[in-house]
Amino acid sequence: xxxxxxxxxxxxxxxxxxxxxxxxxxxxxxxxxxxxxxxxxxxxxxxxxxxxxxxxxxxxxxxxxxxxxxxxxxxxxxxxxxxxxxxxxxxxxxxxxxxxxxxxxxxxxxxxxxxxxxxxxxxxxxxxxxxxxxxxxxxxxxxxxxxxxxxxxxxxxxxxxxxxxxxxxxxxxxxxxxxxxxxxxxxxxxxxxxxxxxxxxxxxxxxxxxxxxxxxxxxxxxxxxxxxxxxxxxxxxxxxxxxxxxxxxxxxxxxxxxxxxxxxxxxxxxxxxxxxxxxxxxxxxxxxxxxxxxxxxxxxxxxxxxxxxxxxxxxxxxxxxxxxxxxxxxxxxxx
Numbered sequence: 001x002x003x004x005x006x007x008x009x010x011x012x013x014x015x016x017x018x019x020x021x022x023x024x025x026x027x028x029x030x031x032x033x034x035x036x037x038x039x040x041x042x043x044x045x046x047x048x049x050x051x052x053x054x055x056x057x058x059x060x061x062x063x064x065x066x067x068x069x070x071x072x073x074x075x076x077x078x079x080x081x082x083x084x085x086x087x088x089x090x091x092x093x094x095x096x097x098x099x100x101x102x103x104x105x106x107x108x109x110x111x112x113x114x115x116x117x118x119x120x121x122x123x124x125x126x127x128x129x130x131x132x133x134x135x136x137x138x139x140x141x142x143x144x145x146x147x148x149x150x151x152x153x154x155x156x157x158x159x160x161x162x163x164x165x166x167x168x169x170x171x172x173x174x175x176x177x178x179x180x181x182x183x184x185x186x187x188x189x190x191x192x193x194x195x196x197x198x199x200x201x202x203x204x205x206x207x208x209x210x211x212x213x214x215x216x217x218x219x220x221x222x223x224x225x226x227x228x229x230x231x232x233x234x235x236x237x238x239x240x241x242x243x244x245x246x247x248x249x250x251x252x253x254x255x256x257x258x259x260x261x262x263x264x265x266x267x268x269x270x271x272x273x274x275x276x277x278x279x280x281x282x283x284x285x286x287x288x289x290x291x292x293x294x295x296x297x298x299x300x301x302x303x304x305x306x307x308x309x310x311x312x313x314x315x316x317x318x319x320x321x322x323x324x325x326x327x328x329x330x331x332x333x334x335x
Contacts, residue, residue, distance in 0.1 A: 077127050080127070081317050084124075084148055084329050087148060088147040093200075095197075096109065097109075097114045117148070124311075125311055127312075132310075136314075137206055139313045139315060139318075140318070143203050143333050143335050144201060144318060144330035144331065144333065145330060146202070146329065147331055148327075149326070149328045149329070150326045150328075151326040152182060154197055155322070157215060158259055158304075158306055159243040159289065159304075161308060162261045164182075176324075194219060195218070195219055196217070196219075198215065198218060199214075200215040200216075201213070201215075202214075209247055209248040210248060211259055212245070213243045214241060214243070216238065216241075216272065217238045217239065218237075218238040221236055236273055237272070237275040237276065237279075238269070238273070239268060239272060239283060240266070240267040240268075240269040242265045244264070245260060245262060246259070255311060257310060257320075258307050259305070259306055260290070260303055261290060265284065267283065308323075315332070316332045317329075317330070317331060317332070318331075318332070
């Protein structure tokens with residue numbers, strides 16, 4: 001049994017009283033409960049008194065001593081931001097959170113990290129002044145790199161945001177249709193390590209109402225057959241997929257951001273080999289997604305629109321949320 005210093009003093013005094021021939025009832029009235037495992041000891045004399053969390057109280061020689069056993073310290077903004085960045089490193093920018101059933105039986109892998117991310121984001125939002133981003137809209141300007149996401153990190157692109165919004169709340173079985181789409185997308189491009197997502201970034205200009213989002217993709221990074229041989233079966237190549245959005249409207253009181261996807265482009269990227277054969281012809285060309293989107297019969301002439309929300313922003317840190325509440329954490333970079 002583990003007993004705190006103050007409770008040890010109490011036991012010594014009680015023993016002395018017993019040796020002096022006092023009645024045992026005096027001992028029971030002095031100490032009612034001793035809780036095992038280093039937890040607090042409550043006395044009958046203080047039974048109705050509220051004990052602050054993370055503390056222990058004991059009575060000895062007519063006084064009360066309070067000892068802090070754990071600390072529920074409120075983190076500063078800087079500490080919260082650093083914790084989120086650390087969680088991004090621990091979970092491969094959130095891509096090891098496995099938040100979808102498609103990854104079963106690993107649904108619970110890193111669940112504690114996912115819960116901690118949610119609590120930290122809520123704490124960071126509470127640090128704000130409660131007025132959304134009133135007077136802070138200009139802080140959105142600049143280049144940002146995504147360091148943590150609670151869903152697939154490429155979904156920070158306006159292209160995939162528009163796909164998610166086009167599905168709306170439609171359901172496929174017991175899952176949202178948009179989630180089923182992204183699961184199928186994962187199975188198509190991520191199976192056997194066929195595709196790897198590199199740097200994910202955004203560039204925002206509030207005055208010009210534009211947003212550019214890009215992510216680096218590397219195809220066939222490793223294609224060998226162990227034991228049989230270590231030679232590559234397929235060449236490694238890739239590029240930077242850039243999405244361009246215009247008509248970006250920011251509602252300061254709610255943090256709501258509405259945008260319209262206009263075009264996409266696959267650019268050559270330093271350090272990533274170009275595609276083989278005739279495929280380089282498709283690089284560095286603009287593809288009019290907006291026009292094609294409107295021509296698709298199921299879109300009924302509607303433009304590719306998307307909505308996202310600024311949950312927090314300051315000079316070097318930004319937290320966004322999609323329509324389903326999934327978070328994307330960015331840090332400002334200087335290119």
